[in-house]
Amino acid sequence: MFKVLKHYYSRIKEGRLEEFISQWLWMGSYIKRYWFLIAIYTFLGASGSALGLGTSMVSRNLIDAVTGQNSDNIVSVACLYVGVGVSMLFINAFKTRLSLKISLKVNNEIRSDIFSQILSTDWESLSKYRTGDLMYRINGDTMSVSNAVLTYIPNIVSVFITFGGAFVVMLQNDAIMAFIALAGAPISFISTRFSMRKMREYQRKQLELQSNKTTFNQETLQNMQMIKAFGLVDYFISEYKAVQEQSVEFAMTQNKFQSRMTVFTGFVGQLIGYACYGYAVYRLWQGSVSYGTMTLFVSMSSSLRGSFSSVLNLLPTAMRASLSAGRIMEITSLPRESIEDEEKGKTMLKEAVKTGITVELQDVSFAYGKNPPVFTKANLRAGSGEIVGLIGPSGEGKTTTLRILLGLYHCAAGRAIVSNPTVGSMSLSSGTRCLFSYIPQGNTLFSGTIAENMRMLKPDATKEEIIEVLKVADAYRFIESLDKGIDTDVFEGGNRFSEGQKQRLSIARALLHNAPILLLDEATSALDMATEKRVLKNILSYRPLQTIIVTAHRPSVLSMCDRVYKIQSGHIEEVNEEQIQTFLEEG
Numbered sequence: 001m002f003k004v005l006k007h008y009y010s011r012i013k014e015g016r017l018e019e020f021i022s023q024w025l026w027m028g029s030y031i032k033r034y035w036f037l038i039a040i041y042t043f044l045g046a047s048g049s050a051l052g053l054g055t056s057m058v059s060r061n062l063i064d065a066v067t068g069q070n071s072d073n074i075v076s077v078a079c080l081y082v083g084v085g086v087s088m089l090f091i092n093a094f095k096t097r098l099s100l101k102i103s104l105k106v107n108n109e110i111r112s113d114i115f116s117q118i119l120s121t122d123w124e125s126l127s128k129y130r131t132g133d134l135m136y137r138i139n140g141d142t143m144s145v146s147n148a149v150l151t152y153i154p155n156i157v158s159v160f161i162t163f164g165g166a167f168v169v170m171l172q173n174d175a176i177m178a179f180i181a182l183a184g185a186p187i188s189f190i191s192t193r194f195s196m197r198k199m200r201e202y203q204r205k206q207l208e209l210q211s212n213k214t215t216f217n218q219e220t221l222q223n224m225q226m227i228k229a230f231g232l233v234d235y236f237i238s239e240y241k242a243v244q245e246q247s248v249e250f251a252m253t254q255n256k257f258q259s260r261m262t263v264f265t266g267f268v269g270q271l272i273g274y275a276c277y278g279y280a281v282y283r284l285w286q287g288s289v290s291y292g293t294m295t296l297f298v299s300m301s302s303s304l305r306g307s308f309s310s311v312l313n314l315l316p317t318a319m320r321a322s323l324s325a326g327r328i329m330e331i332t333s334l335p336r337e338s339i340e341d342e343e344k345g346k347t348m349l350k351e352a353v354k355t356g357i358t359v360e361l362q363d364v365s366f367a368y369g370k371n372p373p374v375f376t377k378a379n380l381r382a383g384s385g386e387i388v389g390l391i392g393p394s395g396e397g398k399t400t401t402l403r404i405l406l407g408l409y410h411c412a413a414g415r416a417i418v419s420n421p422t423v424g425s426m427s428l429s430s431g432t433r434c435l436f437s438y439i440p441q442g443n444t445l446f447s448g449t450i451a452e453n454m455r456m457l458k459p460d461a462t463k464e465e466i467i468e469v470l471k472v473a474d475a476y477r478f479i480e481s482l483d484k485g486i487d488t489d490v491f492e493g494g495n496r497f498s499e500g501q502k503q504r505l506s507i508a509r510a511l512l513h514n515a516p517i518l519l520l521d522e523a524t525s526a527l528d529m530a531t532e533k534r535v536l537k538n539i540l541s542y543r544p545l546q547t548i549i550v551t552a553h554r555p556s557v558l559s560m561c562d563r564v565y566k567i568q569s570g571h572i573e574e575v576n577e578e579q580i581q582t583f584l585e586e587g
């Protein structure tokens with residue numbers, strides 16, 4: 001006894017119980033939200049269990065009527081038997097349809113809720129997770145949580161109705177029989193109790209494997225071009241097989257364990273079944289029960305045993321759901337982006353139309369996690385109507401600077417601000433992000449038409465507005481020649497177009513966003529120098545107050561900049577034409 005208490009105390013101390021409770025409390029918030037639908041679901045499940053119980057009792061009466069013990073009622077009992085059977089048919093059909101409707105609704109809503117929570121998570125924290133892993137958490141784990149939310153309470157109620165009903169019916173008829181049927185309970189309980197830890201480990205590992213598989217598939221499909229270009233098709237096929245084999249191997253090991261448990265509990269159940277059957281036959285032979293009651297005993301003892309194993313199965317199901325809940329909570333408990341500055345950001349956006357925006361880094365230091373700082377005491381300023389260039393060797397911090405300006409990463413020291421003569425200054429955060437348009441390195445086009453891609457940033461943009469920004473980005477000339485014009489499909493990843501064309505489309509889309517600050521991260525690198533210059537000039541004459549910060553390596557762009565900053569060896573410093581020239585020559 002002392003040992004058992006000590007064991008549970010150590011579990012509580014390890015926080016496992018606390019973790020389990022907090023995961024179920026979290027799921028409880030969804031149960032609370034959908035209590036009405038869950039109540040309907042429970043009612044349907046309970047009515048099915050009650051009808052099952054009723055069928056057994058009517059069947060007893062029917063057998064007694066047929067064997068002559070109560071033959072007066074034979075017609076009415078037969079009608080009742082058929083009636084219950086037909087009602088069960090209708091109730092089951094209705095239950096299946098309604099259950100599907102409810103489960104689809106609850107599943108979808110929980111999934112969208114978790115999806116939106118993940119999207120509003122702080123990017124710095126979220127970027128530590130692999131996309132495939134996040135995809136599995138959004139799909140697989142959410143599915144198991146929403147199933148548990150919807151079905152757990154109804155299952156408990158159904159199981160207890162079957163269990164309690166069968167036990168009461170048997171007690172009323174024969175208490176000894178009821179206790180024989182329950183004799184397997186302690187053995188099943190002890191075996192479940194000992195298998196719990198192992199089962200939890202298996203379930204955890206299985207979820208990890210699923211995440212790895214999703215990550216592998218996602219990364220392979222994303223990098224198809226590279227895989228083909230390097231002749232890695234065979235390598236990836238064999239890797240895919242290895243990943244699959246690993247999960248087959250694991251599934252077999254898990255199945256071996258589960259089979260042992262099933263054989264063991266099945267064997268105990270079988271023994272109890274024989275004992276019940278033997279006892280019922282003995283009572284019939286003694287003449288103390290009718291044929292009907294004997295069949296009732298047998299069917300009740302099997303429901304009692306069946307529902308007892310279902311009660312025990314509730315625990316592993318709860319464990320699996322709690323593991324998935326824990327994996328989702330790990331993401332949803334990451335810091336959220338603050339929304340407190342959003343209103344001020346929007347006010348500044350309105351004012352920016354008249355006065356423009358200045359963006360500044362003042363003595364800013366930044367490091368990724370515990371890594372050495374990317375830069376310390378950095379200063380930078382870009383005013384309204386200016387083009388500011390960022391140069392520096394690869395990997396010195398140009399993209400990092402843009403991420404800080406966007407409020408995706410937060411500086412460890414110093415101030416990163418935007419300011420405007422009427423609103424004053426504001427620290428950079430997710431609230432000031434509406435002031436920026438950003439074109440990162442690499443493709444940012446989505447599948448859909450050109451117009452759909454454009455309207456992502458301005459849903460009500462007219463055709464004329466779209467054509468206007470396409471012209472500014474020097475993209476309309478090639479779109480005009482396409483059969484479907486702006487309704488041409490760009491294909492996934494913008495594969496329909498060349499790199500330079502994709503860059504111009506991305507610039508046009510950013511312009512439609514109408515933000516006062518434009519950040520271009522090598523966003524014109526695939527354009528020829530003449531086009532690059534033309535695009536930048538167009539942007540400034542289209543939006544004279546626009547603040548533009550551009551990372552670049554080419555003199556064509558740098559010659560247009562009002563100021564150029566060099567990022568190197570942990571410092572950001574303003575450089576003159578001569579220093580730019582030296583840097584470009586050294587590069």
Ligand SMILES: Nc1ncnc2c1ncn2[C@@H]1O[C@H](COP(=O)(O)OP(=O)(O)OP(=O)(O)O)[C@@H](O)[C@H]1O
Binds near residue numbers: 127
């Ligand atoms: N998420 C991250 N976690 C840890 N380190 C990072 C992360 N992102 C970038 N770094 C590191 O920060 C440094 C600056 O990277 P950054 O992408 O800002 O360089 P860059 O100047 O834009 O380079 P390039 O010209 O090659 O694009 C690099 O050493 C890089 O390895």
